[in-house]
Amino acid sequence: MIPPVVLTPEQAKARRSRNIAVALMLVALVALFFVMTIVRMGGAVMDRPM
Amino acid sequence: MSVATAGDFFALLKPRVMSLVVFTGLAGLVVAPGVMNPLAAFAALLCIAVGAGASGALNMWYDADIDAVMARTATRPIPSGRVQPQEALTFGLVLSVFSVGTMGILVNWLSAGLLAFTIVFYAVVYTMWLKRSTPQNIVIGGLAGAMPPAIGWAAATGSLDVAPLLLVGLIFLWTPPHFWALALYRSGDYEKAGVPMLPVTAGEAETRKQILLYAIVMVAFSALPVVFGGAGAIYAGLAAVSGALFLWLSVAVFRSPGQHKVAMRLFAFSILYLFALFAALIVEAAIGLGPLMAAP
Known part of the structure; x- marks a missing residue:
C-alpha cells in the first residue's frame, strides 16, 4: 500500500493559494464567455417563438 | 508536492512587461476606426495580456539556466526553486492555447492568429534561437514585443x-x-x-x-x-x-x-x-x- 502524502504546512498553504487562483480564473472565464454570448446575441436573445 | 504559490505563477507572466504590452495593445484598439463593444475590447486586452504572459512563462522555462547565473534574474521563480521547470512549461502552453482560442472565439481569428504568431515568435524564434546565437537577438526578436498595436487594431476591425x-x-x-x-x-x-x-x-x-x-x-x-x-x-x-x-x-x-x-x-x-x-x-x-x- 502506498503511504498517504502528508503535506508540510508550507506545501498546504501553497496548494490552497493555487487552488483559489484556479477557481477564480475558471469562474472569470465562464462569466466572460457567458456575458460575451449574451452580448453577441444582442436583443435577439428575447426574440424567440413561444 | 510543489511549494509554488499563485504569486509565483503570476511572476512567471512577467507582469511589468505585460503592462507595456497591454498599454500598446489598447492604443491599437482605440485608434482603430469604428466602435468596439467595451466587453469585447476587454476580452481582447485580456487575451493579449495572458498571451504575453504565456510567452513570458515559456521564456522563463527555456532560459532558467541563463536566469540562474544573472543577478537581475536569479530570483525568478524557476532559478530560485519555487516553481519546477515542468510546471512553468505546462502553465505557459496552457495559457497560450487558452489566450489564442479565447481571442478567436470571442473577438476574431485574425487577432487570434497575430497573437499566436507573437507567442511563437517570442518563445521559439527569439528565446530558443536568436537569444543565444546572435547579437541581433533583441533587434529581430523585438518584433514580438512590437506586435500588440497590430493585434489591438485587428481585434477592433478584423483587418490591418x-x-x-x-x-x-x-x-x-x-x-x-x-x-x-x-x-x-x-x-x-x-x-x-x-x-x-x-x-x-x-x-x-x-x-x-x-x-x-x-x-x-x-x-x-x-x-x-x-x-x-x-x-x-x-x-x-x-x-x-x-x-x-x-x-x-x-x-x-x-x-x-x-x-x-x-x-x-x-x-x-x-x-x-x-x-x-x-x-x-x-x-x-x-x-x-x-x-x-x-x-x-
Whole structure:
C-alpha cells in the first residue's frame, strides 16, 4: 500500500493559494464567455417563438 | 508536492512587461476606426495580456539556466526553486492555447492568429534561437514585443492597415536602444551567462554608437504616424519633445564611455517615452481629436 502524502504546512498553504487562483480564473472565464454570448446575441436573445 | 504559490505563477507572466504590452495593445484598439463593444475590447486586452504572459512563462522555462547565473534574474521563480521547470512549461502552453482560442472565439481569428504568431515568435524564434546565437537577438526578436498595436487594431476591425503597422515599426525601432542601454549596465551578467548581447560581442563603444543610430532613426520614424497614421497634435507635440530628450540622452550615452548610470537613465526614460507616445494616441482617441495632417 502506498503511504498517504502528508503535506508540510508550507506545501498546504501553497496548494490552497493555487487552488483559489484556479477557481477564480475558471469562474472569470465562464462569466466572460457567458456575458460575451449574451452580448453577441444582442436583443435577439428575447426574440424567440413561444 | 510543489511549494509554488499563485504569486509565483503570476511572476512567471512577467507582469511589468505585460503592462507595456497591454498599454500598446489598447492604443491599437482605440485608434482603430469604428466602435468596439467595451466587453469585447476587454476580452481582447485580456487575451493579449495572458498571451504575453504565456510567452513570458515559456521564456522563463527555456532560459532558467541563463536566469540562474544573472543577478537581475536569479530570483525568478524557476532559478530560485519555487516553481519546477515542468510546471512553468505546462502553465505557459496552457495559457497560450487558452489566450489564442479565447481571442478567436470571442473577438476574431485574425487577432487570434497575430497573437499566436507573437507567442511563437517570442518563445521559439527569439528565446530558443536568436537569444543565444546572435547579437541581433533583441533587434529581430523585438518584433514580438512590437506586435500588440497590430493585434489591438485587428481585434477592433478584423483587418490591418498602415496606421497600426507604423506603431509596430515604432516599437520595433525603440527596442534596440532600450535593451542595449540595459545591456551596457548589465554586460558582465550577460557575458557570464554566455548571451551574445551587443556589448559582449562588439564592445561598449560599438553599442553606444548603435544606440545613437537607432535613436535617430526611431525619432525620425515617430513622425510617420502624424503624416500617414492619423495621429493628432498631442502625439505630434509629445513625439517632438520626448524624441528630442531621447536623442539628447542617447548622445550623452554615446559621449560617456563607462558611465553606466547614463545608460540606465536612457533605459528608464525609454520606458516613459513609449508610454507617453501611446498615452497621447489613447487620449486623442478618447477626446475625439482629429489627425493633425490629412491622409495623403
